[in-house]
Amino acid sequence: MTVRQQPAKEHRRTRQRAAVDEVLDETEDFISAQELHSLLRARGAGVGLATVYRTLQTLADDGRVDVLRSDAGEAVYRRCVREEHHHHLVCRSCGATVEIAGPTVERWAKSVADQHGYADVSHTLEIFGTCPRCRA
Amino acid sequence: MTVRQQPAKEHRRTRQRAAVDEVLDETEDFISAQELHSLLRARGAGVGLATVYRTLQTLADDGRVDVLRSDAGEAVYRRCVREEHHHHLVCRSCGATVEIAGPTVERWAKSVADQHGYADVSHTLEIFGTCPRCRA
DNA sequence: TCAAGACTGACAACCATTGTCAAAACGTCT
DNA sequence: AGACGTTTTGACAATGGTTGTCAGTCTTGA
Ligand SMILES: [Zn+2]
Ligand SMILES: [Zn+2]
Ligand SMILES: [Zn+2]
Ligand SMILES: [Zn+2]
Numbered sequence: 385m386t387v388r389q390q391p392a393k394e395h396r397r398t399r400q401r402a403a404v405d406e407v408l409d410e411t412e413d414f415i416s417a418q419e420l421h422s423l424l425r426a427r428g429a430g431v432g433l434a435t436v437y438r439t440l441q442t443l444a445d446d447g448r449v450d451v452l453r454s455d456a457g458e459a460v461y462r463r464c465v466r467e468e469h470h471h472h473l474v475c476r477s478c479g480a481t482v483e484i485a486g487p488t489v490e491r492w493a494k495s496v497a498d499q500h501g502y503a504d505v506s507h508t509l510e511i512f513g514t515c516p517r518c519r520a
Numbered sequence: 521m522t523v524r525q526q527p528a529k530e531h532r533r534t535r536q537r538a539a540v541d542e543v544l545d546e547t548e549d550f551i552s553a554q555e556l557h558s559l560l561r562a563r564g565a566g567v568g569l570a571t572v573y574r575t576l577q578t579l580a581d582d583g584r585v586d587v588l589r590s591d592a593g594e595a596v597y598r599r600c601v602r603e604e605h606h607h608h609l610v611c612r613s614c615g616a617t618v619e620i621a622g623p624t625v626e627r628w629a630k631s632v633a634d635q636h637g638y639a640d641v642s643h644t645l646e647i648f649g650t651c652p653r654c655r656a
Numbered sequence: 657t658c659a660a661g662a663c664t665g666a667c668a669a670c671c672a673t674t675g676t677c678a679a680a681a682c683g684t685c686t
Numbered sequence: 687a688g689a690c691g692t693t694t695t696g697a698c699a700a701t702g703g704t705t706g707t708c709a710g711t712c713t714t715g716a
Contacts, residue, residue, distance in 0.1 A: 398662095418702090433666090434664080434666085434667095435664055437704065453589055457593055457672090473632060476640075484632055501652035502651055509644070511632060511638070511642075511643040513638030513642070515636075516637035534694065536695070570675090592672095
């Protein structure tokens, strides 16, 4: 049988999605749906809030953007350079993000889960700190 | 799990706090404030929802319970056996939790942060999967 | 061009969490 | 025990992020 990594669903190209895409491409830091919505409105290319949420949701599902939760529990999104699985080193005060790959950690997580009989394993790993620039 | 060390403040002993404490002691899995509230109500020892939230918040601040966010973004709490810093292997469907220590990961996180000049480092790391019992 | 159906957006609905504040409970001192 | 200053409680309102609704609009492939 043919195995396909991503069922690559067809999505229609619309002005709204292009607009969201553009903002994501220009934004280095993690951004919330609400912030993205405001940016779009300010920029003239208005897009409905629900649409922003749906678009980000879809992008996340397709693995085209990374999602994590801010301290406030709000979902924040970011278009990363790496396509493959990775993690982040995020500045607590300015949001500056460094993409991190940790093969060792990946193996460790998998092995720990296996040891306890847990299947369908996933994990979250983020590192927070204060970046050089934010330290005067 | 983010590490936190705060000077333990004095708190009055009340029936409500004792009830919450009791449930936490009897519960192995991560539990949400809402679930805890329902449990208390079902058990007869009713406690106001706001009080449950406040109590859990306080316990978390004092480092007496661990907090993390479920897939739905809901905060879930657990009284862990280990006092020291650790992580969790959590069942996505029933919440069954295994406490994990990963010295290697800790060092790795620190070194990665150092390499990029990030100071005051902390990290979050949780592993999710489906436990043996939930796979029938 | 045309129809099928995917997409959009204004708005309502949801729901976890927090704010409010008067009444009740605590701990302490007499 | 009784009084008293402080903390805690809880019913309810309010907040705020996120999702649901659904009629109208836009894409796409034929
Ligand atoms: Zn990323
Ligand atoms: Zn910074
Ligand atoms: Zn724990
Ligand atoms: Zn399970």
